[in-house]
Amino acid sequence: MYYFNILKEQIKLSLMWVAIYRANFMLMLLQSIINSVLGILCIDFIYIHVDSIAGWSKNEMIILYCSSMIVNQMYRGLINPNHLRFIESISNGSFDRMLVKPVSIIFQINTGNIDYSSFFSLIAPIVVLCLKLKSLDFRVTGLNVILFLVFVVNAIGLLTSFMMLLYSLAFKHIRVYGLTGIYFILMSMSEKPKEIFLYRELMYAFVFLIPSVPLANVPASILLSKGNIPEIIASAVSGMLFFLVSTAAIKKGIRKYSSASS
Amino acid sequence: MQKYLYSFRMHLLESFQYRFDTVLGLLVSNISMFITIIFWMLIYRSNGTGVLNGYTMADMVTFFVASSLFRTFILNGGGFEIASMIKNGDLSRIIIKPHSINIFLYWKYLSNALFEFIKQFTFLLLIAPFFAKHLTWKLTAQSIILLIAYLVTATFISHLIWVLLGMTAFWLEQAQAVMWSFAVIINFLSGMFMPLDFFPHWAVKVLELLPFAVFSYIPAKLYMNQLSFAQGVNLLIVYIIWILVLLLLNLMVWRAGVKKYSAVGG
Numbered sequence: 001m002y003y004f005n006i007l008k009e010q011i012k013l014s015l016m017w018v019a020i021y022r023a024n025f026m027l028m029l030l031q032s033i034i035n036s037v038l039g040i041l042c043i044d045f046i047y048i049h050v051d052s053i054a055g056w057s058k059n060e061m062i063i064l065y066c067s068s069m070i071v072n073q074m075y076r077g078l079i080n081p082n083h084l085r086f087i088e089s090i091s092n093g094s095f096d097r098m099l100v101k102p103v104s105i106i107f108q109i110n111t112g113n114i115d116y117s118s119f120f121s122l123i124a125p126i127v128v129l130c131l132k133l134k135s136l137d138f139r140v141t142g143l144n145v146i147l148f149l150v151f152v153v154n155a156i157g158l159l160t161s162f163m164m165l166l167y168s169l170a171f172k173h174i175r176v177y178g179l180t181g182i183y184f185i186l187m188s189m190s191e192k193p194k195e196i197f198l199y200r201e202l203m204y205a206f207v208f209l210i211p212s213v214p215l216a217n218v219p220a221s222i223l224l225s226k227g228n229i230p231e232i233i234a235s236a237v238s239g240m241l242f243f244l245v246s247t248a249a250i251k252k253g254i255r256k257y258s259s260a261s262s
Numbered sequence: 263m264q265k266y267l268y269s270f271r272m273h274l275l276e277s278f279q280y281r282f283d284t285v286l287g288l289l290v291s292n293i294s295m296f297i298t299i300i301f302w303m304l305i306y307r308s309n310g311t312g313v314l315n316g317y318t319m320a321d322m323v324t325f326f327v328a329s330s331l332f333r334t335f336i337l338n339g340g341g342f343e344i345a346s347m348i349k350n351g352d353l354s355r356i357i358i359k360p361h362s363i364n365i366f367l368y369w370k371y372l373s374n375a376l377f378e379f380i381k382q383f384t385f386l387l388l389i390a391p392f393f394a395k396h397l398t399w400k401l402t403a404q405s406i407i408l409l410i411a412y413l414v415t416a417t418f419i420s421h422l423i424w425v426l427l428g429m430t431a432f433w434l435e436q437a438q439a440v441m442w443s444f445a446v447i448i449n450f451l452s453g454m455f456m457p458l459d460f461f462p463h464w465a466v467k468v469l470e471l472l473p474f475a476v477f478s479y480i481p482a483k484l485y486m487n488q489l490s491f492a493q494g495v496n497l498l499i500v501y502i503i504w505i506l507v508l509l510l511l512n513l514m515v516w517r518a519g520v521k522k523y524s525a526v527g528g
Binding site for chain 1: 282283284285286287290291293294297298300301304305307308309314315434435436437438439440442443446447450455456460461
């Protein structure tokens with residue numbers, strides 16, 4: 001209940017910020033929607049020249065892209081602003097204030113600000129995904145949809161844990177803004193079919209070391225009834241492992257942390 | 263002029279300070295390019311003909327490698343900096359100084375661009391032996407001269423566009439959204455995700471005349487010798503006209519913006 005109340009306050013405060021910069025919010029929302037639309041347009045242009053890419057038809061590729069966008073926008077809306085604030089707090093010393101608060105440090109690192117424009121722009125990929133599902137040759141079952149949602153949640157958790165693990169390097173190197181680029185790489189990889197990895201071993205490396213495959217390929221494959229059991233299990237295991245490792249890394253980092261403020 | 267060159271030198275030296283971040287940035291940007299290339303290889307394998315819309319696989323790899331190098335000359339930092347100055351009131355301190363903020367920011371971010379270019383070029387030279395067979399080498403003396411002219415033009419156009427967008431902060435206060443919205447569109451229209459030739463034919467003709475194509479598409483085409491010298495010169499004239507138009511717009515928006523500007527704090 002205590003954490004729930006904190007979350008409620010954070011949601012309220014973020015809404016107040018949106019109310020101050022309304023034009024900015026609308027434009028950010030527009031930007032996110034444009035981003036989704038342009039991505040789909042790119043796929044459209046490519047499929048003028050090919051019928052399928054590694055067994056993925058145009059509609060399936062758009063579903064994969066939308067799945068990636070859903071995970072991306074959820075992370076950008078709910079988690080990313082707080083991760084950025086976390087690495088900033090280490091370099092300017094304001095992390096001290098987080099340490100003295102009677103709230104779990106993992107909770108503080110991952111929650112706080114909400115980027116509503118990114119969050120609401122989820123609508124664009126969701127609408128396109130639903131439209132594309134309707135135009136498929138086969139019927140998507142309720143179980144497919146439930147499993148898809150479960151693995152989208154797993155993907156968001158996995159992405160959060162992975163980025164938290166990377167950002168824990170800030171305890172050692174202080175300035176780690178370059179790491180934010182890894183997030184963009186991860187998202188760029190996730191929207192491409194897993195067949196870009198020619199070898200099975202390489203594909204598993206992108207499940208357990210750099211987890212790009214579980215972010216969109218696994219949820220989209222489940223939805224399209226293309227998934228295979230070992231990959232689905234590996235994604236779930238990867239999600240749990242990254243959560244445990246990232247939590248341990250943050251705790252270890254805190255022990256080494258020395259304040260940058262005076 | 264000396265003061266701008268001094269700031270240019272100072273910012274160039276500053277760029278060498280954070281080595282961990284620098285190496286990380288270099289790796290990240292190249293991995294991104296590498297993924298795009300691998301994806302296109304997959305498309306070529308699926309297509310089976312070896313040629314897509316007139317591009318062989320080597321052409322496509324060359325296009326993305328050359329683009330990644332030329333994109334380092336996109337100066338977008340000035341826009342973000344001016345937007346931030348307007349928002350937090352720092353502009354008050356700057357406008358009383360005896361230098362033009364626009365020119366100062368241009369030199370500052372040109373030094374950054376040069377640093378990024380050197381970094382990227384050195385990295386590509388180091389790894390070139392491993393993928394040289396996947397590249398096309400069609401650069402001529404004429405195209406080198408034109409290419410340099412294009413890259414200089416790209417620095418002017420990108421700086422002017424971004425500063426113009428940054429100046430919307432005079433009215434919006436928070437201009438980040440405008441800038442990111444345009445960043446997405448500019449990336450798309452400059453051929454970052456795919457060569458503009460993959461767009462519908464009518465659109466290519468229009469897009470070539472817009473100022474965004476100069477950021478990577480046209481220089482990459484020049485590098486690949488897919489654009490004749492005459493075509494290159496004609497398009498360069500169009501982009502020089504764009505510089506004049508953008509300069510005029512910058513001046514008008516700056517004047518109107520400064521009238522509207524009010525700083526918070528003492």
